[in-house]
Amino acid sequence: MRSDVGHVLVATDWFVLAYFFAINSGYLALIALAAIEFVRHGRLQGALGYDDTFVNPLAPPVSIILPTYNEQAGIVTSVAAMLALRYPEFEVVVVLDGCTDDSFSVLERAFDLIEMPCVVVEQIPTRVPPTAKFVAAGAAPLVVITKENSGRADAINVGINASRYPLVCMVDADSILDPEALLHVAQPFMDDPERVIATGGVIRAANGCRIRHGRIMEVRMPRPWIARIQVMEYLRAFLLGRTGWSRLGSLLIISGAFGLFRKDLVIEVGGLDPTCIGEDAELVVRLHKAMRQARRPYRVVFVAEPVSWTEVPETARVLARQRRRWARGLAEVLWRHRSMIGNPRYGRIGLLAMPYFVVFEYLAPFIQIAGLAAVAVALALGAINVVFGVVFLLVALGYGLLVSIAALVIEELSFHRYARWRDLAIAVAAATLENFGYRQLTALWQLQGTWAALRRKRAVWGEMTRTGFTLEAPADLAPSGGGRGE
């Protein structure tokens, strides 16, 4: 009896060991792919023609959709910064999603808004119609729409219905965009106009950076370790992971904090789904699905240049909520589109990207936590020896550290945004510390999120939408006017 349990434990431990090995190797492979991409890109610096795009009268005009909920402190800075982006022709559509604070009046004062009769052509069905529409006096291409609260996804849909231009850019009000951001993410639409249907920009952590007038002036590491670890995490997962997926032609997630889409296709697939928590990822999966089903050639491209910066949570409480929400969103997206998983009809998406997400993202927290427990129990019972325990730790944590440092090498060779030597040391320390507590805690939070998704599968979808958005920009982290940063 005792030995049976021992066998099962040993088998479990070997399985978990192999799993950790595979997950880290997968990351390393994505990072290698990203490295190839960056080397190619780096050599072309100076021959990419962004300045040309800036003055090209034929560059496709963009409508920036900015849904916002009670962010009066930072809204004027955000909008002013977006209006000052470098791009030939664009408009900013701010959707006030039932704000109960002074968002509207601060915008009205800053931009001298005047009311327009509101004629809505409902190209995407929405839950709530706009209550009023305003434009800026003067030539600033700003439209402000007010409506009753119905959640971020629905607010974006309302914004899309009110937008004029063929490309729509979805941004978060608390994102800080690089002045060149639109030029960078629109470039793939210029390079390959027939096929590119969506592009996503990289998200980096704004904490600790020197910020003036809604612009990043100097990139620095944040102070709290919890944010420092996230900087490394974002580097590894968002920058390199997504660049790798994009190179494989299987990018599944475009972050809601900065993505550019062809409006006609977004309308065709019905816009964002307000019943879904991970609405941005869900839209991209739905676009993949529609294009594959119609057998139309298409590309979803990730743009690696640092273009969008966001405040990451600095307290465990807020971080926990964010991670639960992410996990829940992922679980819902995978569940909703489960028919695509492993389905050869959807090509690389069905056979590679979706299964990867199921095995290495969706199941990861289960295996991580169960695995740790199994190893601990096995060690205690003497079913495995100390050598196995050490090897296990190495593969699970040491290999993870190796992957993080590899990511750091690539960042240093390509963008090298963290200019100070001490930031480099902090990055290495953060990558090490990440293994002791942080990884395990985030796994636990993800598990909770996934559990919530499982339990509520048949529950009313809509109820979570509002919390979703406030979670992303809790009051204590929201940008606070001109006083932020300095």
Added chain:
Amino acid sequence: MTAAVDLVEAMAALVAFLLVLVVAARFARLVRARQRDARIAPLRQELLAMIASEDLAALEGFRRLAPARWRLFEPSVLSLTAKLRGESQRALITLCCELGTLERALSASRSARAARRAVAAEALGTIGTNEAVTRLSMLARDRSAFVRAAAVRALGRSGRSAGVGPLIAALEPGSGVPHRFVAQALLRLGEPSAPGLIAALGHPHSEVRERAAEILGLLGTRSAVPALLQACGSDVARALRLHALRALGRLGAPQAFSVLCEAAEHGEDEDLRRLAVQALGRLGHLGAVPILAAVVATGPDRLAAIAAESLVALKAPGEAALSELATSACGPAQLHAKAALVFAHRGERAGAPAGSELKAFS
């Protein structure tokens, strides 16, 4: 046990190796940048002062620069040259040619590495001599998409009419160059592109015809009007008519009035009518007022909104028609008319001028 120790050691060694790599990469980059700055900064000051004082004879000093030092300086000179026009630009180009920049770019343009060829194309475009343009027209058919795009942009910046032919060839489907880059290059070349583009309205490929019409509209060449009017004929393919209508509107050609009215009233689809309605607004012919007013009153939503904007563009008579609609019409037509009027007068409101808040940040 030893196996585990070995593994620990191997892992630690790998991590240490990567750490050394990060530090070495940063150190090398910083040293290189500092060296370059130290060697270039005085040259840059000298060059800028010379250009500013138009003491172009003083460029003589640069001719005696050590080749290695010049090569370090070369990218800065090229990027400065691209920002200038007139005599100072010509002087810099001469200097570059004399110091071998042109030859180096020409030989780099035959490199096996696409990135070198693309960078060379940019340099050739800045220099813009006959040889450079000839080479660029070959690079526009390079096997790498990046090089082709760079060559097309460079042809546009070269300012040489010899670039028109290769650029129009690059409009053909299958040339593998995004058409917006080609269009921009042709627009940069300006008036000299017009004859080639007008001829391209009769090109065997429909895509070339459509894009030529589009570019002619942006170029603002009045001599293109007869050819574009022909391209609006009812026997012409729909896509070309669309582009030709838009181009005529952009050109503001009075001869196009009747064609545009016809298309605005009876165009067979909404896109065609929309373009015609927009074009009528730009044309400025007051005869369009009743036609546009009718579109506002009866047209489908998006078309009606655009017709209202076009009426605003027709100044007082257009606005009078809108005011009439705003009071007498009902439903969406009234809203469109009101919206257009509010938008037209948005700048006239008294009170705090917009932007006052922006100042608060400074």
Added chain:
Amino acid sequence: MSLILVADDDRDIRDLVAFKLSNAGHEVVAVEDGPSALGALADRLVEVAILDVSMPGMSGFDVCRSMRSEARTASIPVLLLTAKAQEADVQTGFAYGADDYIVKPFSPRELLSRVEAVLARSRR
């Protein structure tokens, strides 16, 4: 001898314009973004402002507009410096109250003569 403000985020252009204008006997304040341009305008008695349209933080259009909205700076002539030469952009510039427009790439000599023309007009 006049005090001229140059605001452009491109260092080459900023330095070149500064050299050119100081050679012609003017005093130059060079800044690299919109907010600093407004700061300089508040601190000194600028006689002409040369503004790049696309600058980080605040565009030349915005600087121009906020100059026009304040009595002290409302009558300072503004030259916009831009890479965008489309008709619509030129119109926007004038709508914001600019006095003249210089398209990049530019000729330093032409820039100087335009600056002096604007100066002469404003003194009349």
